[in-house]
Amino acid sequence: MWQLYQFPLCPFSRKVRLMLAEKGIAHELVRESPWTSRDEFMDLNPAGQTPVLVEESRGIVLIDSDAICEYFEETIEKSPMIPGTASNRAEVRRLAAWFDEGLHREVVNPLMNERMRKRLISRDAPDTKTLRVAMTSANAHLDYMDYLLDHRRWLAGPVLSLADLTAAAHLSVADYLGGIDWRGHKQTTDWYSVMKSRPSFRPFLTERMEVIAPPAHYDKVDFN
Amino acid sequence: MWQLYQFPLCPFSRKVRLMLAEKGIAHELVRESPWTSRDEFMDLNPAGQTPVLVEESRGIVLIDSDAICEYFEETIEKSPMIPGTASNRAEVRRLAAWFDEGLHREVVNPLMNERMRKRLISRDAPDTKTLRVAMTSANAHLDYMDYLLDHRRWLAGPVLSLADLTAAAHLSVADYLGGIDWRGHKQTTDWYSVMKSRPSFRPFLTERMEVIAPPAHYDKVDFN
Structure with missing residues (x-):
């Protein structure tokens, strides 16, 4: 195993x-x-x-x-997550890299530093300016996802792919740490509701980190 | 084209x-x-x-x-650069990511900031402490490459792969910017000589950035 x-x-x-x-x-x-x-x-x-x-x-x-x-x-042939032609696959990989690099560097990593590492390791207070910058970047990332989802069923095209899994993984951590303001991002919110209701995602909804509690909407598939 | x-x-x-x-x-x-x-x-x-x-x-x-x-x-089937079994391919990708992330973050990016971006964009003087830390990290990376090359013909195994291309790309930029001290790294130096003599690498030896000159050994395949 x-x-x-x-x-x-x-x-x-x-x-x-x-x-x-x-x-x-x-x-x-x-x-x-x-x-x-x-x-x-x-x-x-x-x-x-x-x-x-x-x-x-x-x-x-x-x-x-x-x-x-x-x-x-x-x-494993089942459920291809980098599907389609070579060009389709390049688009999946471009977006996975975009979330792994940009979304991580600008949003997820600063939130983890300020709200998790400082709490668990250094015991310093979070820096509010860093948090504000991260939340502004999060908003820009959601805007870009809204734009993609205006044109496509899933982030990289007509079918679920590694791009969706990657974005959902990063957003789920940022959301747990209270760094996402979902208001005004209908397309991305709808997409994230669908991701949250997948069996692959469900374990994240009930897991809790000691000493750090997520916001109330975190484990609600419909955000309410 | x-x-x-x-x-x-x-x-x-x-x-x-x-x-x-x-x-x-x-x-x-x-x-x-x-x-x-x-x-x-x-x-x-x-x-x-x-x-x-x-x-x-x-x-x-x-x-x-x-x-x-x-x-x-x-x-393109010619000259596979992610060769071998699924495990071999995972090792190529692990090392390519290692160089793209760690070597870039700790060595190449600080050198580019201090010796290139500051020169071309902000016109500030390079920070000597940052340069010293980057050069110490470079030494640790060369140690790890020496260790790999003690056990393998190329970085990821018995044949040339994307791991070698990735490492050579990053080291060539760090070397151009005078950030690599090759002394005491025989395995990696020998490997880099071979990389430098490949037709794919040769154009880098003669290209020059305006206002930034590389050290004298930069374009010598045998470092002399």
Whole structure:
């Protein structure tokens, strides 16, 4: 059985969890707090980051959320998540990178620093200016998603793809940390309701991080 | 014909140029300075980053260095750069991500800020402390590459792969900016000599950025 070393509010871990669930791949979660740099974990992944996926009996160690998703896209035919022509697939990968890089750097990572790492690790108060900038960026990202969803059924085209899983993973962490104001983003809100109601997403709705509570709408599929 | 919007010292542009050359794909270079946020370029890529690859006659726009490399790996059989089994391919992608993220964040990006962007854009003096930290990180990265090359012919295994192209692209920019001390890294130096002598790499040796000159060893395949 695959073992996934992951952290509950790590968006890259969530992306892999969505991928594994959509593909129907049995796995066990192993909680890892990457900032502790535990020796056994650093031996597995010198980059010291979650997620890492291990199949001990076959001696396989997969590292990096993209490498993991591509691995299962290649080996499991069920529910293609990088579907279509080479150009379609390039668009899925462009958007997955857009969310993994831009949305993470501008929104998710600052929220995790201010509202999670400072709470759990340094015990400093969050910096309100950083939070304000992150929430403004979140708004710009939702605008871009609204624009995409005005033209397409899903973010990268007519079918669900890794672009949707990636965006949902990052937004779910930002939303848990109270960094998303959904008002005025009907297209993205509707899309996110649909994502939230997928069986692959449902475990996130009930998981809680100790000491950090999500806003009241977090686990409501219809936001109410 | 493909048109590559690129910047000479952008490591992600160099990675794509290596990929295109190894695959034998004809293309034309279009120079783009991403920090100017030129309207026509922002229309092509809302992320405002190089590289972008365009085939106007077929209406194809490819964005993001990974999406571009995967596109050609899928469509052009010649010279596979993500070769082998699904596990081998995962290792190539893990290392490409390692260099694109860690080596870029800790070494290449600070060098580009201090020695290129400040020179070209803000006209501030480089910060010596930031440069020192970047050069220390570079040393740690070369140690890890030495370790890989102690066990393998190429970085990800027995054959040349996207991991080598990615590492060479980033190191070539760091080396141009005088950020690499090669002493004490025999395995990586030997590997880099071989990379430098490949036809795909040779154009980088003679290209020069205005106002920024590389160190004397930069264009010497044998470093002398």
